[in-house]
Amino acid sequence: MKRVLTSLSVALAAGLATWGAVHAADSEPIQPIRAPQNINLGMVELGKKLYFDPRLSKSGFISCNSCHNLSMGGTDNIPTSIGDHWQQGPINAPTVLNASLNLAQFWDGRAADLKEQAGGPIANPGEMAFTHTLALNVLSSIPGYTREFRQVFGKDKIDIEQVTLAIAEFEKTLVTPNSRFDLWLLGKKDALTPTELAGYELFKTSGCVACHNGEAVGGNSFQKMGLIEPYKARSKAEGRSAVTGKDSDRFNFKVPTLRNVELTYPYFHDGAANTLSEAVDVMGRLQLGRKFSPDENAKIVAFLKTLTGDQPTFTLPILPPSADSTPRPTPFAAH
Numbered sequence: 598m599k600r601v602l603t604s605l606s607v608a609l610a611a612g613l614a615t616w617g618a619v620h621a622a623d624s625e626p627i628q629p630i631r632a633p634q635n636i637n638l639g640m641v642e643l644g645k646k647l648y649f650d651p652r653l654s655k656s657g658f659i660s661c662n663s664c665h666n667l668s669m670g671g672t673d674n675i676p677t678s679i680g681d682h683w684q685q686g687p688i689n690a691p692t693v694l695n696a697s698l699n700l701a702q703f704w705d706g707r708a709a710d711l712k713e714q715a716g717g718p719i720a721n722p723g724e725m726a727f728t729h730t731l732a733l734n735v736l737s738s739i740p741g742y743t744r745e746f747r748q749v750f751g752k753d754k755i756d757i758e759q760v761t762l763a764i765a766e767f768e769k770t771l772v773t774p775n776s777r778f779d780l781w782l783l784g785k786k787d788a789l790t791p792t793e794l795a796g797y798e799l800f801k802t803s804g805c806v807a808c809h810n811g812e813a814v815g816g817n818s819f820q821k822m823g824l825i826e827p828y829k830a831r832s833k834a835e836g837r838s839a840v841t842g843k844d845s846d847r848f849n850f851k852v853p854t855l856r857n858v859e860l861t862y863p864y865f866h867d868g869a870a871n872t873l874s875e876a877v878d879v880m881g882r883l884q885l886g887r888k889f890s891p892d893e894n895a896k897i898v899a900f901l902k903t904l905t906g907d908q909p910t911f912t913l914p915i916l917p918p919s920a921d922s923t924p925r926p927t928p929f930a931a932h
């Protein structure tokens with residue numbers, strides 16, 4: 598009801614001529630991405646530095662951006678990530694773009710939100726392989742950081758809460774509005790070609806929208822991978838059952854966002870599908886029992902590529918230098 602009232606008042610405010618457009622956007626299963634609200638700019642700037650700082654890893658070489666590269670759609674574009682000592686990760690790195698819209702974080706949803714998630718990789722032996730205490734020792738030894746943390750949080754001591762809050766605040770800014778599809782939703786009817794529109798129709802009529810919907814075109818439910826036909830995964834991960842302990846949750850994964858999906862290859866939790874065309878084919882068969890013709894597949898792929906939005910742009914953060922007392926990284930130490 599609140600939603601209807603909001604769109605009504607927007608339409609009235611903007612004049613009746615736009616009613617059609619606003620109404621259309623509201624009745625579609627996908628909504629445009631909105632700009633982030635209530636952002637603490639000081640926290641964002643600090644979080645941006647931490648996101649790019651490899652000194653939060655044991656090797657001094659791996660940062661969040663190593664695996665969630667903001668020049669590459671917030672991913673690493675490899676099937677499973679490379680962690681400390683070149684270890685092969687167990688699962689594909691999802692994008693950080695629009696992750697603030699997810700109902701929970703990780704493929705199995707084991708972290709409630711971005712703040713809870715951000716503490717994980719630093720201490721994960723297969724990722725950054727550090728400990729929170731060691732990371733805090735490093736940060737506390739760097740005068741540029743102690744000054745900035747004090748400015749932002751008003752406390753003398755840096756703690757892991759502040760680190761994860763700042764990173765999460767930065768991540769909230771990593772949304773990608775203004776995709777061509779969103780412009781179309783907002784009423785710019787020539788933003789999509791007839792082929793792309795036909796792809797969107799197929800996406801709706803064949804049932805993809807049952808799981809991929811909302812602002813992020815996914816990210817808002819856990820669903821079974823291999824609903825109609827079982828999926829033979831390359832990864833041992835069993836999804837949501839690892840969190841709930843319920844057998845019925847086996848192979849339930851968080852439905853990935855399809856925003857910017859053109860950039861976030863390879864696909865699926867095991868990174869087994871190299872191309873969008875392959876991913877669409879697998880989805881059609883395994884989730885819907887439907888084999889798309891090459892022409893239908895190409896149309897859906899064309900639609901999916903219209904979901905690429907404005908990528909985050911900013912000046913690369915310059916990190917405060919280590920002090921003489923800063924503990925040095927140990928990239929080549931035994932595990």
Ligand code: HEC
Nearest residue numbers: 660661664678679680688689690691696702703704718724
């Ligand atoms: C070594 C590679 C690697 C590093 C470094 C890394 N991540 Fe990740 N990240 C992953 C992988 C792999 C997953 C998926 C793990 C899973 O679901 O079990 C993930 C998941 C996430 C997610 C959840 C996204 C979603 O849709 O569920 C977020 C957010 C995230 N990482 C942010 C970060 C931040 C912030 C940092 C730095 C503190 C970081 N990552 C460091 C590989 C990495």
Ligand code: HEC
Nearest residue numbers: 804805808820822850852853864865866876877880881884
């Ligand atoms: C029953 C729910 C469901 C339906 C219906 C569904 N999907 Fe999915 N989709 C998922 C889940 C769950 C995953 C993640 C599976 C995994 O990684 O194991 C996924 C993954 C994807 C991916 C890969 C994204 C990535 O980043 O890895 C694409 C692309 C995709 N779906 C497109 C589609 C299309 C196109 C359709 C319609 C033909 C469709 N999906 C129908 C649940 C669904």
